Amino acid sequence: MRAPMLRRPFGHTGVDVSVIGQGTWQLRDRRAAAEALRVGVDLGMTHVDTAELYRGSEEVVREAVGERRDELFLVSKVLPRNASYKGTLEACEASLRRLGTDRLDCYLLHWWSDEHPIEETMRAMGELVDRGLTRFVGVSNLDVHELEAARSALGRHRLACNQVLYHLEERGVEAEVLPWCKAHGLALVAYSPFGSTGGFVDPRTARGKTLADVARKLDKTPRQVALAFLTRDPCVFAIPKAERVAHVRDNAGGAFELPAWAVEELDRAFPMEPGLRFL
Numbered sequence: 001m002r003a004p005m006l007r008r009p010f011g012h013t014g015v016d017v018s019v020i021g022q023g024t025w026q027l028r029d030r031r032a033a034a035e036a037l038r039v040g041v042d043l044g045m046t047h048v049d050t051a052e053l054y055r056g057s058e059e060v061v062r063e064a065v066g067e068r069r070d071e072l073f074l075v076s077k078v079l080p081r082n083a084s085y086k087g088t089l090e091a092c093e094a095s096l097r098r099l100g101t102d103r104l105d106c107y108l109l110h111w112w113s114d115e116h117p118i119e120e121t122m123r124a125m126g127e128l129v130d131r132g133l134t135r136f137v138g139v140s141n142l143d144v145h146e147l148e149a150a151r152s153a154l155g156r157h158r159l160a161c162n163q164v165l166y167h168l169e170e171r172g173v174e175a176e177v178l179p180w181c182k183a184h185g186l187a188l189v190a191y192s193p194f195g196s197t198g199g200f201v202d203p204r205t206a207r208g209k210t211l212a213d214v215a216r217k218l219d220k221t222p223r224q225v226a227l228a229f230l231t232r233d234p235c236v237f238a239i240p241k242a243e244r245v246a247h248v249r250d251n252a253g254g255a256f257e258l259p260a261w262a263v264e265e266l267d268r269a270f271p272m273e274p275g276l277r278f279l
Contacts, residue, residue, distance in 0.1 A: 005018045005252065005255055006018070007044075010136075011161055011187035011235065015135075018045050018073070019231050019255045020239075022036075022037060022040045023239040025057070027054070027243060028243065033064070034060050035245060037248075038065060039249070043249065043252040045248070045251070046073055048061055049075045050074075050099070051108075051110060052077065052095055053077065053079055058076065058099050069101050074104050075104065076099065076108070078108070078110060080113030083115070083124075084124075085120040088125065089124050089127065093133070095107075102132075103135065104134040105136065106160055106161060107137050107138075108137070108161070109125075109139045112141065112142055112146045136160035137157065138159050147159070147177070158185065164189070164191070165191060165192055166193060168211070169195060169198070169270060170196070170277060171270065175272065175274035178235075178236070182233075190239070193227060193239075208222075210266070211225060211226070211266065211269065214265055214266060218258075220253065224253045225258070226254070228254050228256050228257070228258045229258060232258055238254070
């Protein structure tokens with residue numbers, strides 16, 4: 001029998017959220033993706049992430065798990081080009097219509113841009129919380145300087161999370177962004193935890209062989225070990241995308257505590273290079 005999905009407090013909010021969630025970027029097969037989302041929720045992967053940028057994904061989420069809204073921690077995002085005060089309000093309302101719900105659990109600025117003042121974006125974010133259209137607000141792809149600016153602009157409300165690119169071969173957030181998030185009570189959410197354009201770790205490389213060896217010793221798959229490594233810090237969550245039920249089931253097995261020896265081996269095989277990068 002599979003162990004229940006590990007849950008932990010989502011930053012300062014205190015809301016227990018599944019450590020492994022589900023991303024919905026670039027869904028190509030809507031029918032398969034909907035089935036995968038349903039199975040994921042059945043497995044406890046109730047942290048579901050989407051965005052207005054992900055064309056069609058909000059509608060897939062509605063189709064797949066809309067009737068189970070109360071089980072979800074539902075997240076969407078506003079595009080920077082729409083992130084004026086008025087545009088942020090309108091973008092959130094449009095996402096709610098596409099998702100078929102009356103509120104989000106967290107609404108994020110997708111990435112930093114100078115197109116609209118951060119003060120205007122955050123003023124709208126605060127209003128969305130006050131109106132009950134989202135429980136919490138956060139950001140994505142922000143470095144420490146940008147996080148400070150967003151935090152200051154938000155005023156009496158607090159940022160709940162920063163969603164960032166974070167995988168075994170891209171650990172730069174551990175240098176400054178992760179410590180800042182921990183110090184200020186933000187969850188750090190890892191997107192593309194299996195790699196970005198370069199794909200998952202090449203099993204033919206030395207580091208790929210180390211990962212495979214650790215997985216074999218733990219009776220886990222390499223991807224499950226990767227997820228466990230990334231979420232080893234109690235403020236980190238991961239949202240891998242999966243369009244196939246088999247992949248979702250594999251991802252669900254990544255919520256476990258790695259033994260110290262495994263962490264040490266992976267840390268040596270995948271050294272951290274400071275710096276924030278994003279897709």
